[in-house]
Amino acid sequence: MTTVSFSLNGKQVSADVPDNTLLVNFIRETMSMTGTHVGCDTSQCGACVVHVECESVKSCTMLAAAAEGTSVTTIEGIAHDDGLHPMQQAFHENHGLQCGFCTPGMVMAAIELVKENPDPSETEIREGLEGNICRCTGYHNIVKSVQAGARMMGE
């Protein structure tokens, strides 16, 4: 067992977990925060993307212990007090989600993508989201959402 402590969506959390606990399981099971999803077992789908120190991370590939002392943000932690994060709002406006299962990872990856590249082209968005699989939308509206989200984040 090991004690893991970090800031989760701005709140300090701490728990004793087996050494091999993955960050995604720590978030979903230990912390009962189920917005972050698990879609695969080979680090290929991106449903589990969270931000660790403001960088996108597939939380299924990281040990919880490796997040010790960091600041972790999940889909539950990005909305502002006065409403949705611009990227969430853009996904809503542009029908960038259907079943919603890939959505948390997709939105988290998109936010990071726009932080790196505030005005991404369609190709840059498509290539940037290559690590996130969506089976429902055909990506067309996700690309539109990210373009709109980038504009809104820039405002």
Add this chain to the structure above:
Amino acid sequence: MPEGSTKDGIGASLRRKEDKRFLTGSGRYTDDITRPGQLHVHFVRSVHAHANIKAIRTDAAEAAEGVVAIYTGEHVAADGIGGPICGWVVTNRDGSPTNEPPHPILANGTVRYVGDHVVAVIAETLEQAMNAAELVEIDYEVLAPVVDLANAASGAQLHENVPNNMYFDFELGDEAAATAALDSAATVVELEVRNNRLIPNAMEPRAALAEYDHIDDAYTLFTTSQNPHLTRLVIGAFMLNIPESKLRVVAPDVGGGFGSKIYVYPEEAVCTWASKKLRRPIRWTADRSESFLADAHGRDHINKIRMGLDKDNRITGLRVDTLANLGAYLGAFSVVTPTILHAPLLSGCYKIPAIYTNVKGMATTTARVDAYRGAGRPEATYLLERVMDTAARQVGMDPAEFRRMNFIPKDAFPYQTPVALQYDIGDYEPPLDKAMEMIDYKGFEARRAEAAGRGKYRGIGLSSYIEACGIAPSAVAGALGARVGLYESATVRVDPTGTVNVFTGAHSHGQGHDTTFAQIVADKLGIGVGSVEIIHGDSDRIPFGMGTYGSRSLAVGGAAIVKAVDKIVDKAKIIAAHLMEAADADVVFADGKFTVAGTDNEKGFGEIALAAYVPHNYPHDRLEPGLEETAFYDPLNFTYPSGTHIAEVEIDPSTGVVDLVDWACCDDFGNLINPMIVEGQVHGGIAQGVGQALLENAHYDETGQLITASYMDYCMPRADDLPNFKVDYTVTACTHNDLGVKGCGEAGAIASPPALINAVIDALAPLGVTDMSMPASPEKVWRAIQSAQAEAAE
């Protein structure tokens, strides 16, 4: 009182009501639910494609830390637990029934595919269950696998009651007429195609959580299902033999289905069964590898096609002989998919005087194959639209013009095909014209030349499809072997304050029912969509419903809602007439208000609702209090969406990579309730079809091991594999439901694969390439180019 206006009603691209919970991480999927005291089950699965189980030793596993119970097929048999059933069977050519083998939820003596469930290990934590599973020892006597579909009949027999590994031998159409047409044809076109095997891959893996309440002797099962009532019926009545009323099935938010979550699977039955034996909640969530191995797969046909044309190039006859790989066991819709959902579609949108088809459903040592987005219709459309292009090429016609001259003319509806269906309405030329315009079909040769200048091969490909949605009517389906009804149900409950709850038997797992259904009700009642709540997915709350598949939710479920709303309005009119002291016939309902014709007397919808629940001044002699109505809608016919999709590709001869550069489609779905949601369905369908045509392929090696069992090896379409899609519509309203709607969920997946393969062949045709199998992977395309060039050099 109801809020908002009606501007968000039918036809509005209203943003979805359900989005917020998904966007904020507040969705509630099965794996998000936990119960105090829950145990975890892990399944030991067969590592062999075909083997007899000689012995199972579980003592070491039982002694492992945290283990609570270990079950095998013997426990299942001892408790008399049944297996999943086949929901639809067909009659063979010789009049005998489908051969239905048993499907024990834990293997009983024999395993028949890699991934078959053998032992259930239940422990306090998932890790303990998985560790203990490692200690289970199974002695197998390995038997010959049966992997090659073409030779399945001569392979080792899988089931005692399935001779020649043939589940069924089905036919439809007039063989003599088709033979005569082909014998006298001026041109006979022959083609053999393989419809590649796909793995559905909804992003949410299947999961189940079952709990047993010993005080009420009742179970609750949370599960990833597209149709909770069917799950309840099958598990209750056929598997566990418990009264249906003692089993509540909840399908909460479900992360995509595409068919794969229609069926009852062994895992959810094991959880339910064990929850009573152990008096603890039992949970299971598939990891993705298990999804690959043990979810129902899709497609996997070999189709041999012969089409006859007369001297004017009009189609005179069609014969299709199909082998359908159904895998190791029969699932709920495995039999109906390649037969009733396939054979009647072989006329497509064309006038074909004589059609005959034979379909043999084969058993192999692979995962079961069942309905996957489109179910039977993509297979029919693929073979037909491929042979249409082959025929056009053979007679030297433009593929668009060859299709056009063979279309069923718009004045021929209702049109009776020679393969059972009667199309109520359609008009196939306008979508063809529009799609050609959208992609600039006329300008294509210039683009091809320009690409050639850059050393690229450019091609264009069409597919004009028809599909049949909302399987119906129940009586006809029953005569054709269905064991379920095909209606849908709806209860509309108006609250005293005028807000409305709709309890629907359809299930939303991405389709946006919360929004679309609310729009319908808001529109009909003249209230805001914010006043309408859609409830689905819980067998304790909704009326008995059939769930969501086959693009049926709007055409059947939506129609049921309209019927229930109509009953509400009829009753409310009588209440309004009473309150306004008018004759019933003089009361008119429009825009949320009841008025007496020719007067300015009016009552709002909310006032009537209140009067129904506070019935002080009320027509008690004529009506019961309350304002709640239920309707079941059994459709009169299938609905027939149609349209044309056109793909344009560019191929790099040095790598064989097919770049999908443009896509245009024009579909006729009848009336649209929410165009934004419809468009999303089209995009998603096309993406799955592109996946089939270019990327995806489930491959078993000759020993029966699934080689493509992870996202490393099974190539899913990703954002950078796809272009933006140009989508438009024409409308011929369905003639037999109140909404005039047809359904849109599967069209993209049905139409797209042949358009894409036709485009690839068109690009390579100048080299002499005439065929390409799916998926058109870089390796295959590169080899085709190489061998064409080598041949040309000879």
